[in-house]
């Protein structure tokens with residue numbers, strides 16, 4: 001604050017605005033957009049304004065500890081990068097997965113690497129440095145391919161497998177429909193498939209040289225409408241921590257526990273999949289209660305350090321962001337991602353200092369009050 005201006009935006013609004021100009025219109029509308037009229041996407045954000053942290057004084061919060069234990073790992077902070085399947089096309093050089101992985105190495109903020117990536121999962125893992133990484137699985141209909149992806153992630157050193165359940169079919173996305181634009185159908189971000197022998201075996205010629213064949217084969221096998229009956233098979237694939245993403249109902253949490261999963265990931269996919277749903281933050285308390293000892297990962301609508309603190313107080317073990325770091329990536333590659341993550345963490349840390357909650361253990365629901373009307377509409381553009 002002594003006169004040197006920051007290179008990257010300090011406010012989410014400006015980050016979003018500048019990212020919009022840095023990205024091509026089709027990438028922008030895919031990343032920024034959501035399902036239907038984006039009511040749920042915006043409600044995800046607005047839900048945070050319905051909670052207020054109650055300041056406590058004379059606590060002596062001059063030192064804070066934001067570290068957290070997750071699956072036996074000690075993370076320096078409770079923030080993570082949610083899986084974003086098009087990081088490759090968000091980055092100017094086409095290697096957004098590597099850039100995000102390098103930002104993870106630099107900040108200690110783990111990346112949940114998407115199945116849909118421009119850089120194969122092994123190459124991303126090689127950039128993690130000492131920071132653990134997680135692999136997000138879109139379970140294909142082809143079981144041999146699912147097994148291959150999980151075993152590759154194990155071999156590459158990933159610390160856990162996140163299985164996304166809410167996206168075996170793409171939601172109703174007017175922005176993408178209006179522009180007839182779906183990146184993977186244009187062959188983007190399929191490196192984990194094209195590098196996999198089990199996927200290659202499904203291609204007409206056994207080789208991914210024909211982009212159209214590759215995209216069509218991908219579209220045919222991408223989405224597996226899993227049921228609870230598939231859970232023993234999924235569980236049998238790995239001894240790594242298994243986390244289910246997209247869980248918002250306490251009964252689903254209890255059932256997942258019965259099948260031996262290690263973590264619950266409460267999310268509404270950033271409002272990209274189903275419109276008209278409840279905000280993820282409103283689902284969180286019941287999910288946390290049902291999860292008991294199991295860690296709860298949370299995302300959807302987090303745009304500030306204050307949002308992180310509120311989600312933690314409502315019981316999240318760790319809190320993820322999606323679009324914000326994708327925007328940082330579009331603006332400034334690894335530096336841009338690290339900037340976004342550090343700004344979020346610095347704000348969370350300062351709020352914990354000023355409001356007198358020096359450790360994560362101090363952040364409980366008792367630190368929050370329900371606020372009647374919030375601050376009016378918050379809209380992602």
Ligand SMILES: Cc1cc2nc3c(=O)[nH]c(=O)nc-3n(C[C@H](O)[C@H](O)[C@H](O)COP(=O)(O)O)c2cc1C
Pocket residue numbers: 030031032044082083084085086114115116136164245267268269270271272299300301302320321322323324326
């Ligand atoms: C462009 C984009 C691509 C995404 N791709 C994936 C993905 O490949 N796998 C997945 O599980 N979730 C994916 N998500 C959902 C995110 O993991 C996360 O749930 C969501 O972005 C959180 O909401 P936020 O953007 O409001 O932070 C994607 C989100 C965006 C914005």
Ligand SMILES: O=C(O)C(=O)c1ccccc1
Pocket residue numbers: 085116167169170171184269272
């Ligand atoms: O765009 C997404 O959010 C996403 O993860 C996805 C990936 C493939 C098909 C549909 C949605």
